Amino acid sequence: MKTTNTPLVSVVLITYNSAKFVIESLESVKAQTWKNIELVVSDDGSTDHSVQLCSDWLEVNKSHFFATKLITVPQNTGIPSNNNRGLRAATGDWIKTLSGDDNLMENCIVDNLEYAWQFPEASFITSDVREIDEDSMLIRDRVINDAVIFFTNLPSAEEQLKNYSRWPAFLNTPAFFCKREVWKMADYCDEEFRIYDDMTAVFRIMGKGVKLYYMNKPTVEYRVSPNSISRSEKVNDIRENEAYRIFKKYQTKHLNIFNPFDLSIYYENWLRFKYKGFKGHKGISYLRKLNLYYWYMRFKGVKSY
Structure with missing residues (x-):
């Protein structure tokens, strides 16, 4: 680290029936080379023992963090609402979002902060991911998203928003690194939806004139599972219905x-x-x-x- 600047970074980790993977996710936050971290865990009404696992882990490991918080609700409310509870509880200068089945690579926060110091105008940053399977075995060491490269090469937030309205390509929320003030200005994710947190967040953030920046480096281990909400055939109809509603609410206006x-x-x-x-x-x-x-x-x- 080439700077003495030590901003507080809030890691907002969302869980829902994440008992199988959440300890691995928590350990990846603890293993960060950046140490000034607030850890906020927001659970969305899990019916497994995710909450107990998180509570026990936080009790044992709280001394490793600036602060820790565990937020729970009695019933499942959907991914955007769960994200928002964590985002609103965060107090850091920057927020790193993470799902309870994904992991941060150990230099994730340092890499993002160094990028932000290199490009001071950047307040909304995404990066590449490394894919792992359900056994945490490597699938692909680095996933190059040519859509991200295309969007982030556009010179302004206005042009990014126009092209994102034409094609809301997959931008992975666990790869986001964003200033807390930007989330607040954008009014967080749209709680009208239950699945699509990333897409509505991008529309809202770009809609406030905030440009998306791309760091050409993997910072997150993204777990590929057929049972994840983004891939499960069981909720395909719900996903398609929400995608159509997003098209009407966000895309058509541009x-x-x-x-x-x-x-x-x-x-x-x-x-x-x-x-x-x-x-x-x-x-x-x-x-x-x-x-x-x-x-x-x-x-x-x-x-x-």
Whole structure:
């Protein structure tokens, strides 16, 4: 560390039935090379023994932190609400968000702070992730998100917001490192939804004129599990319903049907949410190629669109 500046960083760790992985997540926070940490654990009505595990661990390890907090509720309220309880309880200058099945790499906070000191205008930072499986075995040492690279190379928050409205690409909340004042200014995540915390947060933060910055380095171990809320087939209908509501609430306000690119986004979302196919066949992969924005992104080298 090349500076004597020692800001307080709040790690907001959210849990819901996370008993299998939460101790590993907590230990990754404890192992940080940055030591001025407030640890806020927010549980969303777990029915396993997540709360007891966290409570016992915090009691034993509280001396390692500036402060610790455990927030519980009697019933499950959804990811955005759970995040918000933790975010509002945090008092640090910066907030590092984390899910109870993911881990921080040991230099995560130091790397983010050094990036922020290198780029003083950066108050909303994302980074790469390393993928691990349910046994904490490495899947991919580094996941390069070409969508993140595309968005963060745009020169302003306004242009980022416009393009994110066209394509709200996956930006992983556990990779976020954000000033507390920015979360407060953006009014946190949208509690109208139960699953999508990351997407609404990005819309709200960029909507306040805050640009997203990208640190070209993995800082988080992201656990890939078929049972996670982002992948489970059991909640696919709920995810799609929320995605459509986000399209109507957040995306359309930045789209103009007289703009050819924007019009193609309406077409894209019609395919996703309304198109029923013909005689049991949809052919979405072919029909998407009629989307002008698809070819624009290909021209820009974004293959994940």
